[in-house]
Amino acid sequence: MPDRIEVDGVDEGALRALVPRVLAGLVRRGEDFNAAEDALQAALLDALRVWPTQPPRDPRAWLTTVATRRLVDARRGQTARQRREDAVLSDPRLSDPSLSDPAQGATEEGDDTLFLLFLCCHPDLSPTSQVALTLRAVGGLTTREIADAFYVPEATMAQRISRAKRTLHGRRLDRPGDLAVVLRVLYLIYTTGHGSRVDLTGEAIRLARQLTLATDEPEARGLLALMLLNHARLPARLDADGRIVTLDRQDRRLWDTRQIAEGVRVLQSALAVQTDDRPPGRYQIEAAIAALHDDATSAEETDWPQILAWYDDLVALTADPFRDDPAAVLGRAVAVGHVLGPAAGLRETDRLRETIGDRHRWHAVRGHLHQLAGDTTAAAGAYAEAAHRATDVAERDHLIRLAARARASTISNDER
Known part of the structure; x- marks a missing residue:
């Protein structure tokens, strides 16, 4: 996509929001991911030329139609696809670039965005490629913005995204990433966003909201709750000089109480469907720990015994937490220190000396x-x-x- 979209009389943010929806619609119907993105880029450039004097009534349908024609043009000369080309070209909706009627059978916008999100988490892509492609194709961020978020040169990020698209080139996209992969990618985007120059945290929360509307999986709601409960403390995390303020010293009056209340409601809805055969997953447990911190009116009133109980559940999720999940064990060591005494907490950290000392x-x-x-x-x-x-x-x-x-x-x- 163009790194900047400037159209007189058109909201740039609204136009950006259209990009993943149109791209998802093209890919959903079987178009190659890379070819679809190239066609959409050409359609956006056409929009820069046409829209100032001929604004469409339905911009999404306009972009879809023009991108479709670009794809058809690109396929000319390919005998194996000639019949499909003829069928598309015979559609009267393709005759007018200023077309405004939406294509029949278009999928819902939210479904299209989620479809694209799952494709960007394709199992053949590396985790870094999944994140970069998700931010580019679904989040609508420019290559420069993504590079800034990860503090790498723009050229490096462009190569990373190009490699991801080459990996998907020519493949049938019928093996999108599973939900666990999507949740991990969204959480990685969220955690990266805390130290970035781009609002990745807000983008991760937006995508997580859409995901919870499309699935009843409790872990999806657990992730959204975790993001909300952590994000609520954001205004108090830095002092006036931009220095880190630890949780025990934060001014809790700055916390976003509405976001905390929403996070608690989302978490409760996730925990309500759990059974003995289906205990809470990682994101629900971490959200429960965050909720207990948020519920305390002061550091001294923190319910450390309950936090320790949740940490016990968290480390039990992993067969060898000291090797595979040392962050959870470290968090538990802090809780042990507050409940059973600092010496007991230090003994817990001693068990991690060889792995992460x-x-x-x-x-x-x-x-x-x-x-x-x-x-x-x-x-x-x-x-x-x-x-x-x-x-x-x-x-x-x-x-x-x-x-x-x-x-x-x-x-x-x-x-x-």
């Missing part, structure tokens, strides 16, 4: 637990080591401040 989050969690125990000297050392290993600048600066604060507490205690 070289990662900054392991040291950061130990710093928190040492601080909880009142050992500010050990806390300062752990935070400093975490800062040394951190790669994100904002997180590294935050850990440096925590180390300095712990050292200051040590000095203050020594002077008493």
Whole structure:
């Protein structure tokens, strides 16, 4: 797609929103993904020329029709498809570029978008390609915006997207990614969005909302709830200078209470359909933990025993969580520290020393637990080591401040 769409008298945002719907409609009827996107790009360029003087009554139908004609033109000379070309060209709706009537049998817009979302999560694509193609084809982001979100050069992202489309070229797209893959891709888009220059978090939530309308799978609602409950705390995550504020120090008056209430309702609807034979999945459990944090009016009122119980369920989902899900084990170690004491929490982290002892989050969690125990000297050392290993600048600066604060507490205690 063109990196910028500028049409006099046409809302650029509305035009962008049309792109995934038209593309999905073309692919759904059997067009090659790459060829369909090229045809749609040509149709958008035609729109730049025609719409200022001949605005269509139905822009989506106009783009679909013109893109279809481009596809037909591209297939000329291919004998095997001549019969199909003749049938399409005989359609009177293709005779007028300013056509405004929608194509008969067009699928619902939401279904088309979701269809495209599942195709972008095709099992033959790598996770990075799935994310990039989803943002490009479904989210309507430009290549430059996606590159900015992932802090890579635009040329690198363009190559990544091109490789993804080449992978799908000429294949029958009858093996779209399964729901678990789609959920993982959406969550990766959401988590990446927190540190990006593009609003990927909002885009991930928008797509998750559409997904919950199309499936009764509780995990889809669990993911939406998790996003909403975490996103509600966004206004309090940074101070006036753009520095990270940890959960226990956030001004909870800044949290979005309406988003929290919605997240809780969505989570409850997911948990209501669970049975002993079908226990809650990862996203529902993580959403339940987030809901307990959001429900506390202060850090001191956090229901840590209930959080620990949910973490027990979370680590039980994995056969070997110490190797395959160390983040969940680290989260549980923090909960253990608050419920059973910092020493017990530290013992939990010791069990992870061989698997992730070289990662900054392991040291950061130990710093928190040492601080909880009142050992500010050990806390300062752990935070400093975490800062040394951190790669994100904002997180590294935050850990440096925590180390300095712990050292200051040590000095203050020594002077008493």
